Amino acid sequence: MRVRSLSTALYRVPLQRPAEDALHGTMDQVELVLLRAETDEGPTGLGYAYTIGVGGTAIKSLIDDYLAEEVVGEDPLLIEGIWEKLWKRVHWVGRGGLASFALAAIDIALWDIAGKVAGLPLYKLLGGCRREIRAYGSGVDLNLSDEELIAQVEGFLEEGFTAVKIKVGREDPREDLHRVALLRRRVGDGIELMVDANMRWTAAEAIRMGKALEEFDVIWLEEPLIPDDIDGHRQVAQALTMGVAVGENLHTKYEFQRYLSAGALDVVQLDVITLGGITEWLKVAALAEMHNLPITTHYAEEIQVHLLAASPASWFAERHAYRLDHVLERPLILKDGKIAPPEVPGHGLVFDMDKLSQYRIG
Ligand SMILES: [Mg+2]
Numbered sequence: 001m002r003v004r005s006l007s008t009a010l011y012r013v014p015l016q017r018p019a020e021d022a023l024h025g026t027m028d029q030v031e032l033v034l035l036r037a038e039t040d041e042g043p044t045g046l047g048y049a050y051t052i053g054v055g056g057t058a059i060k061s062l063i064d065d066y067l068a069e070e071v072v073g074e075d076p077l078l079i080e081g082i083w084e085k086l087w088k089r090v091h092w093v094g095r096g097g098l099a100s101f102a103l104a105a106i107d108i109a110l111w112d113i114a115g116k117v118a119g120l121p122l123y124k125l126l127g128g129c130r131r132e133i134r135a136y137g138s139g140v141d142l143n144l145s146d147e148e149l150i151a152q153v154e155g156f157l158e159e160g161f162t163a164v165k166i167k168v169g170r171e172d173p174r175e176d177l178h179r180v181a182l183l184r185r186r187v188g189d190g191i192e193l194m195v196d197a198n199m200r201w202t203a204a205e206a207i208r209m210g211k212a213l214e215e216f217d218v219i220w221l222e223e224p225l226i227p228d229d230i231d232g233h234r235q236v237a238q239a240l241t242m243g244v245a246v247g248e249n250l251h252t253k254y255e256f257q258r259y260l261s262a263g264a265l266d267v268v269q270l271d272v273i274t275l276g277g278i279t280e281w282l283k284v285a286a287l288a289e290m291h292n293l294p295i296t297t298h299y300a301e302e303i304q305v306h307l308l309a310a311s312p313a314s315w316f317a318e319r320h321a322y323r324l325d326h327v328l329e330r331p332l333i334l335k336d337g338k339i340a341p342p343e344v345p346g347h348g349l350v351f352d353m354d355k356l357s358q359y360r361i362g
Helices: 056-071 079-089 097-118 146-159 173-187 203-214 230-239 253-262 278-290 301-309 353-359
Strands: 003-021 025-039 044-051 133-138 163-167 192-196 218-222 243-246 267-270 295-297 314-319
Touching: 003 056, 003 097, 003 353, 025 056, 025 097, 044 056, 044 097, 056 079, 056 097, 079 097, 079 278, 097 278, 133 146, 133 192, 133 301, 146 163, 146 173, 163 173, 173 192, 173 203, 203 218, 203 230, 218 267, 230 243, 230 253, 253 278, 267 278, 278 295, 278 301, 295 301, 301 314
Parallel strands: 133 163, 133 314, 163 192, 192 218, 218 243, 243 267, 267 295, 295 314
Antiparallel strands: 003 025, 025 044
C-alpha cells in the first residue's frame, strides 16, 4: 500500500464563548488544520492539528510545501520511518514548535489508516489497557465572575464529572484563593479539584500560592511557571505536597525527558498535537510509566481517549472548555464520569462537514 495524496484545509471555528487564561488573554477561536491521507488501496486517514488562534496558516504551509511530498509514495504503515524522515526534513526550523503540530496532523492520519487496515479501534491496535478513562471538566474561566464560575462548575457536575479544574493566575492572588475556596465549598469533599496557572508565576510565587491552595485539597497545580524554567519547576515540585502538572507546552520527547530526569513534575500532561503525534506520545507515556508518574492529557480528547485507554500510567482525560462537539458527527459521551473510545476501526473521529465547512478559510 502507498500513500497517494495528502491534502489539508484550514478552519477557524469560533468558540461558544470567549475564554481567558493567565498567559494568552482572551481567546475566541480554535484553528483546525484538517489533513486527509489517501492510499492506493482504499483506506483513508484523517489527521488534524489545532491552535488556539495563531499559527494555523504556517502549520498548513509546512505540510503543503515541505512535508506532504515526503509522505506521498510511502507505505503508510511504516509510521516510525515516516515520522523520522519528516523530523529530519524540518529539523533546521523545527525540533518542536510549529513543526511538531505539522508532524502530528500527518502522524494521526497514518495511525488512523493503520487502525482501519487492522480492523481495530486505535486503542486496541496500541495494545489496549482499559475500555474507559476518567475525565475531568476543565474550564478556561479566568475572566468569569464568581457567579459564572459556580454556574460553570455546576454544569460540569450535572454532566456527571467527578473532578473539575479552574484557572488561577489573576492579578491579585487573593482572588485566586477566594475562587478556589468558593469552589471547594460548592462541590464539597467528594470532588477532585485541580488548578491551572498557565505559566503566570515565578517559582517563589508558585510555592507560596501552592501552599495556600493545598488548604483546599487541590490535587494538582498545572503549569505554574514558563516551560523553559525546569529548575523552577523542580523547586515547586519539591516544596509542594500537591502534584505539579506540566506538558501542554512541551513539544518533544526530549523536553519531557529533561523534566523527568530533573524531577521537575509529578503529573505528565500530554497533548498529542503539540507533541508531534501519536508516535511521540507513546514514547513519552512509556517514559512517564518508567518514572512511576501518572499521565493526563490536554485537549484533543477525541484522539487521546484512545491513547489513555492504551497506557497503563493513565489517570485523567481533560474534557476541555474548547469542545468541538458542535462540529463533530459523534461527540464523546460522558458516562459515570468517564469517556470511552469509539469501537470503530481507526480513531473514529469524524467531523461533520456540513457544519464545519462554513468556517473554512484556506
Ligand atoms: Mg493547561
